[in-house]
Amino acid sequence: MDNKTATQVFESLASPVRLDAFKLLVKQGPDGLVAGEIASLLDLPATNLSFHLKNLTQAGLLSVEQEGRYLRYRADIPLMLELISFLTHECCAGHPELCLEFRAESSCSPEILPKRA
Template identity: 55%
Template sequence: MQTQQASKIFEALSSGLRLDIFRLLVRHAPDGLVQGDIARRLDIPSTNLSFHLRAIVHSGLAHVEREGRFMRYKANIPLMLDIVAYLTEEC
């Protein structure tokens, strides 16, 4: 993993709310959750959630799939493991 990619991931997780969202998606891997379920579980208005989900997807930490009229968000577990390996590489 390159430093630039790692920085993009850390920036996405620099918000406590985004970190909570990502952790929730990891707990629900591999199936993921639809946006409404994420909003309910974290008590976040859907309009605010969309902004944060966009940042998480843009970083590559999650991807989104359309299911009819719903959007399902899934954590990118291989990337999460890569970032952990990147952090512990020199330790």
């Protein structure tokens, strides 16, 4: 991942509605949800939501697939994990063992944190 891609992802997630939609789709995993389900679960008008889903899709955070007359959205989990890796790649100047104290304070799963030396 490069800075341009990371910036696009962060800009896309800067909206509370888009962040909520992305988190909801991450929670659903590979099954995703159709747009109407997303709107219902987030208590949003479908027209308002479609603008936000389009933005997330253009940023690469979501994929969309036509299912008859419905659109199914899925979070791009590999991209999310790549972003986490991008942010933590050089944690503590490339010596993640220096960050052990921060690991203990984090609610982040150890599996996605940088590997210990």
